[in-house]
Amino acid sequence: MGTGETATHGWIIDAYGDYDRDAMVLWLWNEQGAHRIEDPRFLPTFFLHAPPSELPAIRRRIEILDGVREVREVDRRIALEDEDPRPVLEIVPRHYRDIHGVAHILDSNGGYLDHRLFNVDLRFSQRYAMERGIFPMGLVRYANGRWTPEEEHFALDYPLPPLRRSLLDIHVDNPMGMPRMQDRLLGARVDEDAVDGDEESILKGIGELVRSKDPDVLLTDGGDAFTMPYLARKAAELGADLQLGRDPERFAERKGKSYFTYGKIVYKPGQYILRGRLHLDRGHFAYRESDFAGLAELSRLSTLTPQEQARLTPGTAITAMQVNQAHRDGCLVLWKKNRPEEFKSAEDLLRGDRGGFIFEPEVGLHEGLYELDFFALYPSIMVSCNISAETLDCPCCRLDGRAVPDLRYRLCTRRLGLIPRVLKPVIERRRYYKRMKGEPGPLQEVYRGRDTILKWLLVTCFSADTLVPYRFGEDYRIDRIDAIVDRYLPDRAGVAECRGELRVFGYDADLHPVEKRVAKVVKAPAPRELLKV
Template sequence: MIFSFYPTDITYDVVDGKPRVLLFGRTLNNEQVCVIDSSFRPYFYAIGDKEGLQVLEQDEFRVTEVQEVTKNLNEKEVKALKVFVNVPKAVPVLRKLAQELGFKVFEYDILFTRRYLLDKRITPFVLTKVEGEEVQLDFKVRCIKVNKIECVKGTFADPGILAFDIETYNPDGKKINPEKYPIIMIAVHTNNFSRILTWKKFNSTNPEIEFLKDEKTMLERFFEIVDKLKPDIITGYFSDGFDFPYIIKRAKIKKIKMNLGLDFSEPFIRGRIQSEVKITGIVHFDVFKFVRRVISRSLETYVYSLDAVAEELLGEKKIQVDLNKLAYAWNKNIDKELEEFCRYNLHDAKLTFNLASKLLPNLIELVKIINLPMFDINRMSFSQLVEWFLIKKASEFNEIVPNKPSRTQEALRMDDPIKGAFVFEPTPGLYKDIVVFDYRSLYPSIIASHNISRGTINCDCCKDAEKIKTSRGEFHFCRKKKGLFSMAITELILKRAEIKKELRVKQDPLLKARSQSLKLLANSFYGYIGFAPARWYCKECAESVTAWARYYIHKAIDFAEENFFKVIYSDTDSIFLLLDGKTKQDALNVVNEINKKLPGLMELEFEDFYPAGIFVQAKASETGAKKKYALINEKNQLKVRGFEAVRRNWSPIAKDVQKEVLRIILEEQNPVKAKKYVRQIVSDLRSNNVPKEKVIIHTQLSKSIDSYESIGPHVAAAMRLRERGETISPGMIIKYIVIKGEKGLIRNRVRLVEETKQEDYDGEYYITNQVLPGIDRIFAVLGISTDDLVSSSTQSKLSGFK
């Protein structure tokens, strides 16, 4: 039989001592299937004399074949041995034995399923053609044994998504204790199905509420719904860390078989520090992890709660309820409150569904670019995404993947920092009529244009090539043979350029998602090659990139000044010109001349025109702070860089005041109004008239509480949370308020938000430590002191614009 399907999930098992790959997906006829491939064999690479490898074995693990192959290592041709073994688990065991015999070994840590996708060129969520015959297996879906399989074209753009959310019994407040406390509500939502499952009968006319006999019956009903709806993707918000582990624990306590897998297997949890829950055949998409690791770069919010992320991406918020009252309402069977909690539960599931639907195109595009399962991509950091993209390209170009560095190697790399880019420091002040140009993806385009890669550096064939001086010496790069880095990044840049052309014609969300993914990946390349744990770490390459960046920025500055433009600022990839009576077209003409002399894919682009801007003074210096400026464009949109407004450990009131002060000064050019506004805020803080919500400080816990040598305010707040029974882990955003009390250590006056009343917070603390530090240097540019801002005198003049 011949058919086409969209693979969505992959795993493997071993039958009669032989591994078989299981590809789950959905056919064009909307049928879930499992495609089985028993032809693929696990292997690793070794370099050395072939003798001794063929008879390598330990326990049930053995080498089945050794092939002599020609490969590239660090982009240089080598003779290698491809060592096939009987089962995937034999790879780490036998490679260790090979190492002990003196062999250099490679690619022993690439998972079998990932290896299959890369070698077979099978891309999840992309249409795949299969020839094979049906086989009978005890699975929930039809199974087809593969004779031939190949990826064709077409993206699975509309997979079935099921979102869920749970509420638990919590008499101790927010304490999480699955051993002791039951799940009392489970909400399920798809594009055509909504249900709240609960086992406390109360008066309600809501048809979406389904009452069950007890927790056990409710859990069984949830599993039944998942089986019946047959989703391709099941999604939750922090479902790796809370919802699924809680369900799994409660199912175990209630002795329920949780056979959600399409092979009747139960979900399994992997990972010690951060748990991951895998379901065979169904992709588990944890929206929180994707937001935090990938999407957060493009978000304004610094809190990644469901409420904050949904508000920014969807324009919707959670229903506001007091979860501390849920246990009481449950115990007393309060109809109205229980119904509201059910509504809250379902709304959370709906928000999660809508977020998953909105973000899915971005996730699918990363899957297509990198060629790994969606489950894995969902949980990867940007450095991992770049590394696996390079692994994919290495596979395509016959390159052996380098090994990960040892801890000792990592430590040595970290002790040898890479010199950064050039920054042209501005003179503090207010400026009018600024035009900003930036190099289009400067670092990626330098890597592509100068062929920067580990295998092209200081080649013997191009010794007369243009050289770049760095703090580590002088380097040149091959002009005859493309390197792995430059090939990979050129592909990303050119693909994005094509998509941007299409987007000018039609606004397609899928195209936009692909463009964003390509940009994020390309811009992460430079950081990766200078990242200590990277397989392809290359400090000479990283230094060369920043050296070229400094060179091109200097060239642009020199040419602009030769053409009578004043350069007021320049950073990693941007140049700020003061028009000073000239026109925007004059500036564009200068930039066009610069572009004529740039190599390859490099281009200086017009970013925007700003009628006004401010650069503030650095601490203990008369030069402007690096990356500390604010600009306003012709649409009155603020662009703020380097100010405290972009830091997450500042309260909303500090951020609001800073933003409004900048707006008044740059848009209205009214210092009197700006100072009057600040004085009113100072007065409101002193009299506790600023809403409590505006003085909440958010700080991320970077490590476990017990790892901190000194106890700062956020650690003190985290300790209070722990005392209340809450689970505290690294990465959590801790929220607290500083209250009135005897002066001394701030940590002694830290309280949790729910412990604090409106009149409790210390207004003087927020004035001195939050509001004023965010605006003092702005007003210093205007000649207005901090004392002047908190006193009652008037100020009438604004320093002139330059």
């Protein structure tokens, strides 16, 4: 559909930048099917800050670069604590694919220190959603090149599109006991329809089944780790035209990578994303824990498309929500965040890094006890106490700021910080869904999925060094949460069964002490970038 055609409405299920045509592509789903909408008017930009006296000379040097279309001087806020905007250069790349190359050149020209770059690494789909005021899985109207949301971004009750789903599975000859890329393809199945024959016939049959069924969601088990890369390799070897997405290109492949975290090197498989059709691996954390209802909730809040969000952590969703809020505030997002901690004396470290403390109870039988269940404790503290990077030791409250107990810190009392403004609606949403999932009705499972994913979203604000009393076998212990989980998942993220040996302490409805068996423990990778408070 072109930008000047008749109006249509529906749900945005996918969005991405077309690097060959320098245009944004969005897929709008409604009862008539999925519609491809192309917007060539969208121009992603990034910003450079330097001393105002140097900006004219820097601008002249940037304008002669081949990858630059235009440079203009504008005023923007470059830090959360800034009250007034500052002069910066807005750089428009000539082509979509030029944005990172030009940014690296400018970073190098500034000695990786003098030029501060902003909005470089924002995803194109997120940029477009923020600038157009829309969000994935949201109901919108599109007419004459303009988008109009038909529902509130943070609506509590909203309809979900009844997307058609199909499950893709393949059968591979595995003489070594586990399937390998070089093993022979023996067959495949899409839902209940099976395909066999030689490898080329099987690949052709998979493509025909997907085209005839035309699912909106293609489900796999281990799709990113094996199924999709295996099919892509087989199609390339045999010269077969295997199209699983709705766009002609086969896959939007993002290669796997290894990264260092918490003293370990972890491998993250590549991503195989389809265009116009959602490829969801049923093993992805968000989909596995909360089904499609929870994934759609997270996608709406973060403005990351369902395929992207399914492959990212809840912590990344919180980061994306912070970026969205900063954009609404007119504040740019720094590209390479290297803000160091301020110096702390030994006494400050001793006072501030004590972690949690659990009082030892008096042994015996006690009556008249009361249980206090804190709802979203750490996020609630951040909201109620206004804890955020820019509110800590702010210059406006040097004399009358809110003192942090036992520490030499103050919190702002004049303006609400970024983190509380992001977390408050999430806490309110979860409180609502937690109440609604207990009420019988047709939406009970939907509410349960939304409540579950918001629980994991708020867990990203929970400290892994909190101490927990528990029993492991016959031993009674108190350990950090991460130490307990590392017993089951020492070298990887995922979910592990506890086999009945792990129990924690609690109270029943009559306030009688009981041991609660832990069925599963979960470990998810932390986002690469965190806003440290």
